[in-house]
Amino acid sequence: MSEATISNPSSGGAPKISKISEAVIRIAGNSQDGIQAIGGFLARLAGRSEQEVMTFMTIPATISGGASIFQVRIGSGEVLSAGDEADVLLAFYQHSYEGHLSSVKKGGMVVYDSDHVTPNPEFEKDYRHIGLPISSRTVEAIGGTAKDKGKNIFTLGLLAKMFDLNVPKIEKLIHERFTGKDESIVKNALAAFHAGYSFSVGHLYETFQFIDAKQKDRPQIVMNGNEALGLGLIAAGVRFGAGYPITPWSDIMELLRRELPKYGGMFIQCEDEIASISMAIGAGYAGKVAVTGSSGPGISLKTEALGWAIMAEVPLIVVDVQRGGPSTGMPTNVEQSDLNIACYGGHGDSPRVVIAPANVEDCFYMAIEAVNIAKKYNVPVIIITDQAIATRIEAFEEPNLEKVCQDISPDLTPVADYKPYDLSTPDGYNPRVVPGTRIMSGKYPIATGLEHDEYGHPTGSPQLHMKMNAKRRKKLQALANEIVPPKVYGPSEGNVLLVGWGSTEGPIREAVDRARAAGDSVSSLHIRHISPLPNGLEEVFAGFNHVFVVEMNDEGLYGYGQLGGLLRSRYCDPKIRGLTKTDGLTFKVKEILDRAKGTIATGIRKL
Amino acid sequence: MSNPITETPARASILAAPAVPTLGEERKGLTKKEVAADHPTWCPGCGDFSVLALYFKLIEKRKLWHEKITTVAGIGCSSRFPYFVQAHGAHYIHGRALPFASGISLSRPDLHLFVFGGDGDAFSIGGNHVNHTARKNIKMSYLIMDNWVYGLTKKQTSPTSPLGFKSKTDIWGAVDQPINPMKQLISAGATFVARTTTTNVNHLLQMMEQAMDHDGFSVIECFSECVEFYEGAFDASNPRKGGKFELVPETHDVTDEMAAYKLADEPFPGKFGVFYKVNRPTKNALEQNIICKAREKVGAKKDWETLQATFNRLK
Ligand SMILES: Cc1ncc(C[n+]2csc(CCOP(=O)(O)OP(=O)(O)O)c2C)c(N)n1
Ligand code: SF4
Ligand SMILES: [Mg+2]
Numbered sequence: 049m050s051e052a053t054i055s056n057p058s059s060g061g062a063p064k065i066s067k068i069s070e071a072v073i074r075i076a077g078n079s080q081d082g083i084q085a086i087g088g089f090l091a092r093l094a095g096r097s098e099q100e101v102m103t104f105m106t107i108p109a110t111i112s113g114g115a116s117i118f119q120v121r122i123g124s125g126e127v128l129s130a131g132d133e134a135d136v137l138l139a140f141y142q143h144s145y146e147g148h149l150s151s152v153k154k155g156g157m158v159v160y161d162s163d164h165v166t167p168n169p170e171f172e173k174d175y176r177h178i179g180l181p182i183s184s185r186t187v188e189a190i191g192g193t194a195k196d197k198g199k200n201i202f203t204l205g206l207l208a209k210m211f212d213l214n215v216p217k218i219e220k221l222i223h224e225r226f227t228g229k230d231e232s233i234v235k236n237a238l239a240a241f242h243a244g245y246s247f248s249v250g251h252l253y254e255t256f257q258f259i260d261a262k263q264k265d266r267p268q269i270v271m272n273g274n275e276a277l278g279l280g281l282i283a284a285g286v287r288f289g290a291g292y293p294i295t296p297w298s299d300i301m302e303l304l305r306r307e308l309p310k311y312g313g314m315f316i317q318c319e320d321e322i323a324s325i326s327m328a329i330g331a332g333y334a335g336k337v338a339v340t341g342s343s344g345p346g347i348s349l350k351t352e353a354l355g356w357a358i359m360a361e362v363p364l365i366v367v368d369v370q371r372g373g374p375s376t377g378m379p380t381n382v383e384q385s386d387l388n389i390a391c392y393g394g395h396g397d398s399p400r401v402v403i404a405p406a407n408v409e410d411c412f413y414m415a416i417e418a419v420n421i422a423k424k425y426n427v428p429v430i431i432i433t434d435q436a437i438a439t440r441i442e443a444f445e446e447p448n449l450e451k452v453c454q455d456i457s458p459d460l461t462p463v464a465d466y467k468p469y470d471l472s473t474p475d476g477y478n479p480r481v482v483p484g485t486r487i488m489s490g491k492y493p494i495a496t497g498l499e500h501d502e503y504g505h506p507t508g509s510p511q512l513h514m515k516m517n518a519k520r521r522k523k524l525q526a527l528a529n530e531i532v533p534p535k536v537y538g539p540s541e542g543n544v545l546l547v548g549w550g551s552t553e554g555p556i557r558e559a560v561d562r563a564r565a566a567g568d569s570v571s572s573l574h575i576r577h578i579s580p581l582p583n584g585l586e587e588v589f590a591g592f593n594h595v596f597v598v599e600m601n602d603e604g605l606y607g608y609g610q611l612g613g614l615l616r617s618r619y620c621d622p623k624i625r626g627l628t629k630t631d632g633l634t635f636k637v638k639e640i641l642d643r644a645k646g647t648i649a650t651g652i653r654k655l
Numbered sequence: 656m657s658n659p660i661t662e663t664p665a666r667a668s669i670l671a672a673p674a675v676p677t678l679g680e681e682r683k684g685l686t687k688k689e690v691a692a693d694h695p696t697w698c699p700g701c702g703d704f705s706v707l708a709l710y711f712k713l714i715e716k717r718k719l720w721h722e723k724i725t726t727v728a729g730i731g732c733s734s735r736f737p738y739f740v741q742a743h744g745a746h747y748i749h750g751r752a753l754p755f756a757s758g759i760s761l762s763r764p765d766l767h768l769f770v771f772g773g774d775g776d777a778f779s780i781g782g783n784h785v786n787h788t789a790r791k792n793i794k795m796s797y798l799i800m801d802n803w804v805y806g807l808t809k810k811q812t813s814p815t816s817p818l819g820f821k822s823k824t825d826i827w828g829a830v831d832q833p834i835n836p837m838k839q840l841i842s843a844g845a846t847f848v849a850r851t852t853t854t855n856v857n858h859l860l861q862m863m864e865q866a867m868d869h870d871g872f873s874v875i876e877c878f879s880e881c882v883e884f885y886e887g888a889f890d891a892s893n894p895r896k897g898g899k900f901e902l903v904p905e906t907h908d909v910t911d912e913m914a915a916y917k918l919a920d921e922p923f924p925g926k927f928g929v930f931y932k933v934n935r936p937t938k939n940a941l942e943q944n945i946i947c948k949a950r951e952k953v954g955a956k957k958d959w960e961t962l963q964a965t966f967n968r969l970k
Contacts, residue, residue, distance in 0.1 A: 096970060224968075269969045282962060288762045290754075309949035310961050314761060314942045319787040323754035326747070330758020333745055334725075334766070338758065356748050446966060453959035462722075483743035483759070483766050486722040490689060494737050495745040505693055505738055 068256045070123030071211065072131035075203070076148045077140030079116035082200035087118035088441065089204055089221055094122045095270035095443030096217055098261040102554065103441040104130030104634060106380070115143060120441075124261040128554035128561075130440065132636040136210070137175075138203060139165055140182070149175065157254075159206065161199075176254075180206070180247070189243030190236045198240040205244020212257045215245065269446045273411045273437035273551075277367065278303035280415025281339055283449065285456035286365065287313030289339040290327035292320055295379055296438045297343045297369040304339070321346035325353040325366070332362045333495050335458030335482035337419050341367030344386050345376065347393065354428055355394040358520065360495040361469065363422035363429075363480075365415075370434040372632050381632030382435040384550055385601040387610035390430045391579045397517055399524050401429040402579040406553035408437065409444035414576065416452060423456060425477050425523045432578070434600075436634045437551035462486040467502040468493040469516065475526035476519040528580035533588075538564060538571030541591035544644055546572040546627070548598045549611050552635050556598055559640040570644070578611065586619050596627040596644055598635065603628045684718035687711045692741040702879030703733050703800055705853035706771070709860045710740065713867065716860075725766045727756045729781060731773035732807045733800035733879065750780030753788040753797065757938075760795050764939055767867070768795040775805050778814040778834050789843035789872050791938040796866040797874045800853075801836065802881035803888050810884035817923075820885070836876045837919035841912060841931050847873035848915070848931040853880065854893040855900055858927060865929060871937050892924035903928030 073090070075083050087103050094101035104119040121131040133153040139145035139160040145167070152158060154174055160167060162179035171177075186199040201222070208218055222241060226234045271279070278300045281289075287308060291301040304315040318324040324340045331338035342350065347368050357364045370386045372378025390402045401421055405414040411433060418429040465488070466481040481487065494504035499513045507513075536545070538560050548556040553574045563570035573588055575581070589595050597612035608616060608626030616624050627643050629635070690711050697703050714724060724742035728734035730749035737744030743766075747755045756770045777785055777799045788797075804822065805811040811824040815836060819828040840848045847869040851862040859877060866873035878889045890896035903926045908914055915931035953961050 092970075267970055269966055271969050275969070279962065279965065283959075288758070290758065307965065309942075309946045310953050311958050312946055312950065314946065316757075316761065316938075316942075318754060319783055322751060323757075323784055323787065326751045326754035327758035327761075329747075330727075330745075330755040330760075331762040332758070333755070334759040334763040336762050338762070352748055353751065360745070446970075449959045449963050449966065453962060455958075483725045483763060484722055485743075486720070490721070490741065492692075492721055492742050492744070496738075497748055498746060 064254050065212070066254060066256050067259050069125055069259050070121065070127065071136065071256065071258075072119065072121045072134045073136045073138065073207065074117060074119040074134035074148060074151055075138045075140075076115070076117045076144035079114050081116070081140055082197075083116050083118045083140075085225075086200045086204050086207075087120050089218065089225070090120045090122065090207070091441040091443065092221055092270045093213060093217055094120075095268040097214065097258075098264045098268060099124055099258065099443070100127035100261075101270070101441065101443045102127045102130050104436070105439055115147065117144075117148065122258070124259050128558040129637060130634070132638050138207075140199070141165065159210075182206075182244075185243060185247055186240055189239050198236055201237050201240040202244035202247075205241040206247070207244075208241070209245050210255050212255060264445060266445045266448075268443040270441060270443045271408065272299075272439055272441045273405070273408045273433055274299040274369065274439070275303060276408045276411035277405070277415050277431065277433065277438075278307070280412035281365065281419065282307060282311060283412070283447070283453045284337075284416040284419035285454045286337055286339050286415075286419060287311060288328070288331040288336045289313075289315040289341075290318050290324040290331075291315070291340055292318055292324050292342065292346060294343045294346050296371060296435045297341050297346070297367065299438065300341055300367060300369070321349040322353060325350040325357075325364075329353060329357050329360075329362055329364055332357070332364050333360070333482070335460075335480075335484070337363045337365060337423050337456055339365040339367065341365075341369065343369050343371050343379075344373040344389070347386060347389055351389070351393045352395075354400065355396060355398045356497040357428045358394070358398040358400055359396075359497045359499075361426040361477075361480075361520070362495060363426055365418050365422055366428055366430045368430055368432045369438045370432065372435075372630070378632045380435070382551070382634055383601060383630060383632065384434055384552075384599050385610065385630070386432060387549070387578065387599075387601070387614070390432050391614065397521075399427075399521050400579065401425070401427055401524065401527065402432055403429065403577050404432045404550040404575070405437065406550065406574050406576055407444075408440065408442035410576070411437065412447060413452075416454070419456065421527060425527055426480055427523060432550065434551050440551075458482045458484075460485045462488060465489040465491065466493055468495065468504050469500060469502045469519065471502055471515055471519060476522035477526070524580045528583055531577045531580070531582040533582040533584045534574055534576065536571050536573050536588055536591075539569075540571065540588065542571050543569035543592065544571070544594045544596065544648070545589065545592035546570065546596050546598050546640065546644065547575065547611070547615070547624075548572065549575045549578060550599075552598055552600065555635045555637050555640060558637045559644075562637055563641055570641075575611070578614070581614075581618060585615075586621070589619060589621055589624065593623065594644075594648055595621070595624045596647070597624060598627045598640055600630065600635065601628055602630050682720065684715055685721065687715060690714050690721070690741050691739065693738045695739045696735060697732060698883045700880075700882040701732070702802065702853040702881070703736075705856055705859065706733075706798065706800055706877060706879060707736065707739055709856055709863060710736075710769070712860055713863050714742075717864070717867065719767055723765070723767055725759055725763075725768050727752050727759065727768065727770045729772045729776040730807070731776045731805075732881070733771060733773040733802075734776055734807075736771040750776050750782075751784060752776065753781060753784040753795075756795050756797075757788060757791075757793045760793050761939060761942060764794070769867075770795055770797045772797075772799060773806065773813075774799060774801040774803065774815040774836070775813045777801075778836060778839070782814070785840070785874075786843040789840060789845035789874070792844065792846050792871045792935050793938045794871060795873075796863070796869070797872070798863070798866070799836065799874065799876050800879040801876050802879050802885055803833075804881050804885040806881045806884060822884075835919055837930055838916060840874050840876075841915050841919065844935075845874050845931070846871035846933050846935050847929070849873075849875045849929045850877075850925070850927050851875055852878040852889060852892055852900070852927065854878075854889065854895070855927070858900075858902075862929070869932065871935065889924070892927075898924060900924070901926050903930065909933075 328338035729752035
C-alpha cells in the first residue's frame with residue numbers, strides 16, 4: 049500500500065484513516081465461496097471510480113471445491129501488475145491462512161474468519177491480525193437456510209468499510225449483478241453487504257482512503273482478456289466462428305456463441321479442433337474472416353489445416369490462449385510455451401502471422417488488427433494470449449465503438465478475370481474473389497493445398513513452387529514494413545534491456561520503474577508482432593549492453609526461451625539472453641529484477 | 656423470366672447470404688464445354704469419369720450457374736474432382752472436406768454445394784466428421800466414390816475393403832471387418848441416404864438430382880471401380896458383366912429406418928436407390944432461427960449500437 053499522507057493518527061477508539069494511492073488485496077478460500085465475485089465487484093467499482101485495476105486469480109483444476117484465490121490491485125495511478133505482495137489478506141480457512149500468509153507484505157494485514165482459522169502466534173508479530181467471525185455473522189445476517197452462502201458479500205462489506213469504498217455504487221453493482229434473479233437474492237445480498245459494512249466498525253484499527261484518481265476523458269470499462277478478445281472480434285466484423293471447448297479458450301467461444309446471433313452471425317461447436325478450424329477456413333474461403341481457437345493441445349490438432357489455409361491463401365483468425373504444456377500439462381496455469389508452434393507449427397514452409405496482445409485493452413484492438421491483416425493479406429493470423437491475460441480483469445478507456453466497428457462482408461460484384469494466386473502483384477497479395485462471384489472470362493479459381501499455378505490448378509513445376517513460396521513469404525515481408533515498431537520504455541540507450549511479449553508487459557514495465565527509481569539503468573521493449581517481426585529491432589538492441597528476453601517458458605536446450613531463440617536466430621546477437629521460468633505463475637516484479645541482477649556480474653547499474 | 660434459376664425462398668431470405676449484384680441479362684444453362692476444366696488425371700477406365708460426366712449433366716440439366724456452384728473435395732483420386740469442374744471449388748485436406756464444406760454451407764446458403772470424395776476420405780480419416788455432419792444435418796450433397804481401396808496411395812486396405820481383399824497392407828487378405836456405409840450413415844442421422852453405381856448412369860443422375868433437391872445432408876454411396884487396384888470389384892452389380900442391378904422395391908418406405916437397415920444388411924450387390932429419406936430441420940435453418948430471434952430483440956440497432964449495449968453492462 050503506497051501511503052500518501054497519514055491523517056488522524058489515533059490512539060485507540062476510532063480507527064485511524066490513512067490516505068493511500070493503491071492497495072493489493074488477496075482473497076483466499078475455496079472456489080465455491082464466490083471469491084471471484086468479490087474480486088469482480090471490486091474491479092468493476094474501481095473502473096467506475098476511474099481507478100486503475102488489475103486482478104489475478106487461480107482456479108483449481110477440479111470442478112468444485114479446491115483452493116482458489118483472487119487478488120485485486122486497485123490504484124489511483126497506473127497499475128501495471130497484480131502486485132508482488134498483498135497489503136491485505138482475507139483468509140476464509142486455515143489452509144488459506146497458512147498457504148497465503150507469505151504473499152503478504154511484512155507489516156501487512158491479515159483478516160481471517162475466526163470461525164475457521166486459528167492464527168499462529170508466531171506470525172502475529174510480523175502481520176497485523178484481525179479475526180472476525182465471518183461465517184457465523186453471515187448466517188446471522190441472512191438467516192434461513194442459506195448457511196454461510198453470502199459470506200463473500202459480507203466480506204465485500206468489510207472491505208468497503210476498510211477502504212472507505214463508495215457504498216451507493218456497490219449497492220448499484222449488487223442490484224445489477226442479481227437482476228433477473230429472485231427478489232430475495234438481491235435482498236439477501238444487500239443484507240449480507242450491510243452486515244459486513246456495519247460489523248467492522250470498532251473491529252478495525254485502521255481504515256484507508258484512496259486519493260482521488262485523475263479524471264479520465266472517456267468512461268472506463270472493465271473486463272477480462274477473453275471478453276476483450278471476443279468483443280474485439282465482433283467489432284472487427286467477424287460473423288462466423290467454430291471451436292471445441294478447452295480451458296482457458298472456452299470463454300471466448302461461449303461469448304461468441306451467445307453474442308454473434310445478435311449480429312446475424314453464428315459460432316458452431318464442432319466435434320473436434322480439426323473440424324473447427326476446417327469449418328472456419330470453409331467460411332473464410334466463402335468470403336468471411338472467420339475465427340477458431342483453442343489452447344495448446346487443440347492448436348496441435350489444427351496445424352495441418354492451418355497449413356492448407358496458408359497454402360490456399362485463405363484469411364483466418366486462430367486464437368491460442370496458452371496454458372501450461374506440453375500435453376495436458378498444467379491446464380489452469382499460465383505459460384508462454386506455444387510461441388514455437390504458433391510461429392513454426394506445421395509441415396513445409398508455412399509463413400503465417402503471429403501477434404500477441406500485451407494487456408486486456410490490447411486484446412480488443414489487436415483482434416481488430418488481426419482481422420484486417422488476415423483480410424488484406426489473405427493469410428491466417430494467430431492471436432496468442434495466455435491464461436493470465438485471459439482471466440485477469442482490467443479497466444480501460446471505453447473504445448469509440450461507432451468508429452472502430454467495421455463491416456467486412458464480401459463483395460460479389462462480377463469481375464472480368466481472376467487469378468487467385470497472381471504472381472504479378474508487387475507484394476504477393478490481391479483481393480480475393482469468393483464463391484457467388486461471376487467471373488466473365490469463364491475461368492474459375494480452385495482453392496488448393498497442392499502447389500498450383502496462378503488459377504489454382506496443380507503443378508509439379510519447380511519454378512512455380514519457388515515462385516509461390518516466394519509469394520507467400522513476400523506478403524509477410526510487406527506486412528513487416530507496415531508494422532509500427534515498438535517504442536522502448538525508458539531511455540533508448542542503457543545497460544539492460546528487458547524484452548517481453550504478451551501478458552508480461554505490466555510486470556516488466558513495473559520492473560523498469562522500480563529499477564530506475566533505485567538508480568539502475570534498465571529499459572524494456574515489448575514485442576506485440578512476433579511473426580513477422582517489426583523492422584529496426586537490431587538498432588534498439590544496439591543501444592544496450594545486455595538484452596534479457598523475459599518469458600514464461602523453459603530455457604530450452606541452449607539457454608533461451610522461445611522468443612529468445614527466435615530473436616537470436618533473427619539477429620545473431622549473442623548479447624540476447626533468456627530470463628525464463630515455468631512455475632505456472634505470472635512474473636513478479638522482484639523476480640525479474642533479481643534474475644537480471646543475478647546474471648550480470650557487474651550489476652545492472654550502468655558501468 | 657429474368658431469373659431462370661430456381662432459388663428456394665428459404666435460401667434467398669437468409670440473412671447471412673450476401674447481396675449478389677445481377678447484370679440484368681437473360682442467362683442460358685451451361686454447356687458441358689463451359690463447365691469442363693482440366694482434363695481428368697484419372698486412369699483410363701476409372702469409374703470416377705462417369706461421376707464427373709453426370710455432374711456436368713446435372714449442372715446442364717438443372718441450369719446451375721458457374722458462380723453458384725461450389726465443388727469441394729478432400730484428398731484421394733476421387734477427390735481431384737474440383738480441378739475438372741469449371742466453377743468455384745476447393746481441394747481441401749484428407750478427410751476434412753465435410754467440416755470445410757459446412758463452413759461454406761452455414762455462411763453461404765446461396766450456393767449449391769457438392770462434396771466429392773473416396774471411401775478412405777469418408778470413412779477412415781474423416782469418419783467422425785461424417786457422423787457429425789449427418790447428425791447436424793448440414794445442407795449439402797455428398798457423393799462418396801467407393802472403390803473399396805485406397806487408389807491414390809496405390810492399393811492399401813480401405814475401411815470398405817471386403818474381408819480377404821489382398822492389398823499392399825494386407826498381403827494375406829484383409830482381416831478387419833469392413834464398415835457398412837449405409838448403416839453408418841443412417842445411424843449417424845443423415846437425412847438422405849442413397850446407393851448407386853457408375854455402371855448405371857441414369858440411376859446415378861437420378862440419385863444426384865434427388866440428393867441436390869433434398870433440404871439437408873444428402874449422401875450417396877456410389878460404387879466406382881478402381882481399374883488399377885481393384886479390378887472387377889463391382890462386377891456382381893453390373894448386368895454387362897453378368898451381375899444384377901436391382902432397384903430398391905417400390906414398396907420400400909424411405910422414412911422407415913428399420914426397413915432401411917434391412918436393405919443395408921443385404922449381401923453385395925444388394926439394392927440400389929434411396930434407402931432412407933426424412934425431413935428434419937437443417938442446422939442451417941436452426942441457426943437461422945437463433946439469429947432471427949436474437950435480431951428481433953436487437954431491433955433496428957446498428958451493430959455498433961448493439962455492441963455498445965454490451966459494453967454498457969461492463970462499466
Ligand atoms: C493426413 C494425410 N494422411 C495421409 C494422406 C495420404 N493419402 C492420400 S489419399 C489417401 C487415401 C485415399 O483413399 P480414398 O479416400 O478411398 O480415395 P481414392 O484414392 O480411393 O479415390 C491417403 C491415405 C494424406 N494425403 N493426408
Ligand atoms: S488408381 Fe484407381 S481410383 Fe485412382 S484414378 Fe486410377 S483407377 Fe481411378
Ligand atoms: Mg477409395
